[in-house]
Amino acid sequence: MARQTNHRWIVTFIPYLWMLALFLIPFLIVLKISFSATVIAQPPYDPVFDFLIDSWTESVEKFNSLGLDNYRRLFSDSIYISSYLSSLWIAASSTFIMLFIAYPIAYGMARAPKSIRPTLVMLVILPFWTSFLIRVYAWITILSEEGLLNNFLVGLGIIDEPLQILSTNTAVYIGILYSYLPFMVLPLYSTLEKMDESLVEAAKDLGCTAIGAFWRVTFPLSLPGVIAGCFLVFIPVVGEFVIPDLLGGSDTVMIGKTMWEEFFNNRDWPAASAVAIALLIVLMIPIMIFQSNEARQQETR
Amino acid sequence: MSAKTLGAVRRKFAPWDDPSATPLIEIRNLTKRFGDFTAVDHVSLKIYEREFFALLGPSGCGKTTLMRMLAGFEDPSAGEILIGGQSMNSIPPHKRPVNMMFQSYALFPHMTVEKNIAFGLEMDKLPKGEIEEKNIAFGLEMDKLPKGEIEARVKDMLRLVKLEPFAARKPHQLSGGQRQRVALARALAKRPKVLLLDEPLGALDKKLREETQFELLDLQMQLGMTFIIVTHDQDEAMTMADRIAVMDKGQFIQISSPAELYEQPNTKYIADFIGDINLIEGRVTHNERGRVTLDSDMTGGHIDVHAETTTGLGDKAWFALRPEKASLSLLPPNDPSTNCARGTVWDIGYVGDLSVYHIRLDQGGTMRASIANTSRVVERPITWEDPVYITWAPDSGVILLK
Numbered sequence: 001m002a003r004q005t006n007h008r009w010i011v012t013f014i015p016y017l018w019m020l021a022l023f024l025i026p027f028l029i030v031l032k033i034s035f036s037a038t039v040i041a042q043p044p045y046d047p048v049f050d051f052l053i054d055s056w057t058e059s060v061e062k063f064n065s066l067g068l069d070n071y072r073r074l075f076s077d078s079i080y081i082s083s084y085l086s087s088l089w090i091a092a093s094s095t096f097i098m099l100f101i102a103y104p105i106a107y108g109m110a111r112a113p114k115s116i117r118p119t120l121v122m123l124v125i126l127p128f129w130t131s132f133l134i135r136v137y138a139w140i141t142i143l144s145e146e147g148l149l150n151n152f153l154v155g156l157g158i159i160d161e162p163l164q165i166l167s168t169n170t171a172v173y174i175g176i177l178y179s180y181l182p183f184m185v186l187p188l189y190s191t192l193e194k195m196d197e198s199l200v201e202a203a204k205d206l207g208c209t210a211i212g213a214f215w216r217v218t219f220p221l222s223l224p225g226v227i228a229g230c231f232l233v234f235i236p237v238v239g240e241f242v243i244p245d246l247l248g249g250s251d252t253v254m255i256g257k258t259m260w261e262e263f264f265n266n267r268d269w270p271a272a273s274a275v276a277i278a279l280l281i282v283l284m285i286p287i288m289i290f291q292s293n294e295a296r297q298q299e300t301r
Numbered sequence: 302m303s304a305k306t307l308g309a310v311r312r313k314f315a316p317w318d319d320p321s322a323t324p325l326i327e328i329r330n331l332t333k334r335f336g337d338f339t340a341v342d343h344v345s346l347k348i349y350e351r352e353f354f355a356l357l358g359p360s361g362c363g364k365t366t367l368m369r370m371l372a373g374f375e376d377p378s379a380g381e382i383l384i385g386g387q388s389m390n391s392i393p394p395h396k397r398p399v400n401m402m403f404q405s406y407a408l409f410p411h412m413t414v415e416k417n418i419a420f421g422l423e424m425d426k427l428p429k430g431e432i433e434e435k436n437i438a439f440g441l442e443m444d445k446l447p448k449g450e451i452e453a454r455v456k457d458m459l460r461l462v463k464l465e466p467f468a469a470r471k472p473h474q475l476s477g478g479q480r481q482r483v484a485l486a487r488a489l490a491k492r493p494k495v496l497l498l499d500e501p502l503g504a505l506d507k508k509l510r511e512e513t514q515f516e517l518l519d520l521q522m523q524l525g526m527t528f529i530i531v532t533h534d535q536d537e538a539m540t541m542a543d544r545i546a547v548m549d550k551g552q553f554i555q556i557s558s559p560a561e562l563y564e565q566p567n568t569k570y571i572a573d574f575i576g577d578i579n580l581i582e583g584r585v586t587h588n589e590r591g592r593v594t595l596d597s598d599m600t601g602g603h604i605d606v607h608a609e610t611t612t613g614l615g616d617k618a619w620f621a622l623r624p625e626k627a628s629l630s631l632l633p634p635n636d637p638s639t640n641c642a643r644g645t646v647w648d649i650g651y652v653g654d655l656s657v658y659h660i661r662l663d664q665g666g667t668m669r670a671s672i673a674n675t676s677r678v679v680e681r682p683i684t685w686e687d688p689v690y691i692t693w694a695p696d697s698g699v700i701l702l703k
């Protein structure tokens with residue numbers, strides 16, 4: 001009995017160890033950098049703390065006079081605020097649009113004959129077999145002026161001049177919708193598929209039309225899937241870098257891109273770290289809502 | 302309404318014997334196939350207003366499928382359902398004057414007990430056109446309900462199913478029997494013309510079940526509803542229903558009143574399905590003007606029966622005798638023409654008011670006789686290993702041909 005409990009303790013400990021080594025420690029390093037000043041050196045920052053050299057009292061002293069300069073800059077320089085706002089806006093609006101595209105897909109999948117459902121799920125996951133980066137690159141060849149889409153539309157005579165889609169926000173939206181759709185479809189599908197068909201029948205039996213039954217029964221019961229899908233899309237899209245970088249233009253500002261520029265173009269590691277930490281704080285709220293939603297789901301099951 | 306008046310009204314109720322009565326529900330040649338499996342097989346049936354109709358049958362015989370076609374969830378493969386003279390074939394479930402209580406309950410998990418029960422009532426006050434149509438079509442006096450009325454009705458229903466303290470709970474916080482009662486209340490709340498109940502009381506304990514049975518009968522009388530109920534509990538069907546249909550493999554074997562089903566089963570299947578019975582195989586040696594004689598190897602003699610039957614001489618037939626209609630005696634009957642079989646008591650089962658004697662016949666085979674346990678013992682009590690004579694009157698059983 002006692003041995004069993006020990007083993008269980010090890011099993012629960014492993015994920016914590018994993019989180020500690022791969023998440024918490026890197027986070028602390030980034031946090032440390034965000035409090036430092038920029039210097040031209042290797043690495044390009046002057047560490048405030050150096051636990052290997054500093055004594056305990058020195059560390060405490062330094063902590064008291066922490067340099068929040070990098071954080072102040074986030075507010076003084078409008079590029080940061082506008083990057084955050086624009087990221088949040090793009091993420092929110094694309095999540096919303098995606099919900100409308102994904103819901104019918106997931107609903108259709110969940111109502112398809114049982115025998116073909118695994119195939120449909122496979123088809124949704126299939127794009128993951130190709131690297132994300134390559135798939136975003138592929139959109140360049142589709143959306144560019146000489147690309148597939150423009151050639152096709154011009155060929156059909158629908159348009160005379162090729163459309164400028166690439167390097168605009170439209171392209172960014174297309175890229176996001178395409179790339180993140182499976183993350184919305186799958187949680188929706190899993191809640192809709194689990195749902196008992198007889199509930200809808202009961203609603204109709206009690207006088208609901210098909211549409212009424214959907215809004216009063218199907219949709220409320222699929223809310224956990226809707227919430228899960230929205231957060232699974234919203235959270236990573238806020239920090240998305242590849243899509244705005246490859247498909248967006250110079251007027252596409254997203255926080256991931258700004259951070260990248262600080263880090264690689266300006267070699268301003270402390271500023272980039274501050275951007276990252278601030279982003280984490282911003283995302284903390286939706287992550288916590290997501291968590292509590294999941295926990296609630298666990299309870300009612 | 303007291304039980305007494307209820308009984309009096311119910312005793313006289315037999316519209317199916319009246320050729321001029323118009324049925325509320327008419328099922329014509331209804332068939333349902335799933336692939337090449339036939340779940341309901343050319344079924345025809347008439348159900349009358351205010352009738353309490355029970356469906357009995359083994360698991361998988363098509364009871365739920367039949368109910369689902371009535372409610373509109375399965376399209377018939379062939380045949381037709383008429384309610385109030387109107388064909389239901391293209392009428393969607395929400396426009397039918399029928400409510401169904403699901404075998405699986407189908408409670409809405411995101412709503413409280415109260416909300417579940419109110420669901421159908423709230424629907425009634427919502428869309429305008431459809432409900433009106435429905436009202437005109439079926440003469441329902443139900444209109445859009447005011448909020449207070451909904452609340453009152455939900456309260457009534459909660460009281461009926463004894464769930465008042467649980468009104469604010471969600472279905473997952475209830476026991477199986479409580480959920481079943483919510484489902485029942487939800488279906489009843491709309492007071493539909495026709496209520497389909499798919500095993501409504503199966504999860505309840507005996508006492509609660511009997512109470513609810515009575516409440517259901519009472520409610521049916523008060524509101525003039527027509528009930529179609531599926532049950533696996535024979536006693537429930539026998540005590541509650543005006544008529545019972547016994548189904549097997551998608552077909553009706555017999556549709557009749559409980560007493561008729563018990564006293565005049567039309568096949569060995571029914572005889573065996575309802576209650577306990579002795580089936581004595583024999584050959585017909587005489588059949589004239591309601592007098593039939595069977596020669597049976599089982600009893601080693603002939604059996605005189607008062608029955609009308611179409612069978613010809615020499616045909617195989619079965620005499621069906623309920624155990625309580627047989628008498629036991631240690632002495633042979635005085636009149637040698639009395640129907641009689643000789644055997645030895647092999648086992649005695651004590652069932653409270655009755656004792657069931659299992660008797661091994663001298664010719665092989667067994668018969669059962671159940672004897673009331675009265676205190677007046679005429680002869681010495683019959684006990685294990687006693688040689689006994691089983692006797693019965695010519696009009697105590699029926700002749701079955703299949």
Ligand SMILES: Nc1ncnc2c1ncn2[C@@H]1O[C@H](COP(=O)(O)OP(=O)(O)OP(=O)(O)O)[C@@H](O)[C@H]1O
Pocket residue numbers: 335338340358359360361362363364365366367404
């Ligand atoms: N959707 C379906 N697809 C295929 N077969 C079905 C379907 N629904 C029911 N059946 C089959 O039809 C037959 C009758 O089913 P039904 O549910 O009507 O039985 P039942 O009499 O209600 O049984 P029970 O007493 O166990 O509830 C069963 O053999 C069942 O397997």
Ligand SMILES: [Mg+2]
Pocket residue numbers: 364365366404499
């Ligand atoms: Mg069933």
